[in-house]
Amino acid sequence: ATPTALLVGTGRGSQLGILIRGPQVLEHTRRVDTIVLDKTGTVTEGAMSISAVHPTEGVSEQELLRIAASAEHGSEHPIARAIVDAVPAPPAAEDFLAHAGQGVQAIVEGRLVVAGRAGWLAEQWAMRVPADLTARIAADEAAGATVIVVAWDGEPRGAISVADTVKPHSAEAITRLRKLGLTPILLTGDNAGAAYAVAAAVGIDDVRSGMTPAGKLDAIRDLQERGQVVAMVGDGVNDAAALAAADLGIAMGTGTDAAITASDLTIVSGDLLVVPDAIRLARRTLGTIK
Ligand code: ADP
């Protein structure tokens, strides 16, 4: 990802590893009172690994993973990378399509494969997830995992659970943001179990889970309508609309081009501790100008 953003301001700004789109950004940075954080890849590493595989009857774990890896091959989502990394040579897929914040679809060996959120399979594809699989999904989600359902030939064939880790500096960053007077909110397309596990680990109590990209955008607008000045920190394609709408969009330099392009400010290293540093810097810089 090569941000086209203009690097301006003080030498301190570049020392911090912040790319700023223009001088007007500092004014927004200074006035922010609410900070909305995406979960996956922002508060967490976004480096997921498979924690459980739940095939339905008649399907082997290996087959479930092989088909899923093929369908996920074209996705840059951390869930996709976890699955693809677990399979040495998945078959080639055709007609791949990614649905941001929902899942993927592709043709694998002549069959339509759909992989994504259980709710999305139900609503968008009218597929019914069997009760025993639903129970296994619920148990893994309650334990903090992210679970996707894999379906082909119109039937759910199993679920794959993946686990992520919180970045080492995330909790300290939240503490420092609170000290600067900012209210943190966790916003994620992931399930409530995974969202609350991460929120508890970093000290956030306002959690909104199961949000589509459009839902994330609405959440930002709602806060703004209530008079709050909102910063949004994100890394995904699914965050781009929310990042663009926020008073201050902050992208992780480790994230997607879509997120970086939509943002005012890019944290090159992806280290959340740079966010409170940037806010302090903006407040100080403008303090001396005025
Ligand atoms: P977050 O807000 O935590 O970054 P996303 O909006 O990217 O999460 O994803 C929300 C949910 O959509 C995921 O938890 C998953 O269930 C589903 N999803 C997104 N991308 C994929 C994918 N490539 N494959 C399967 N499921 C996906």
Ligand code: MG
């Ligand atoms: Mg993300």
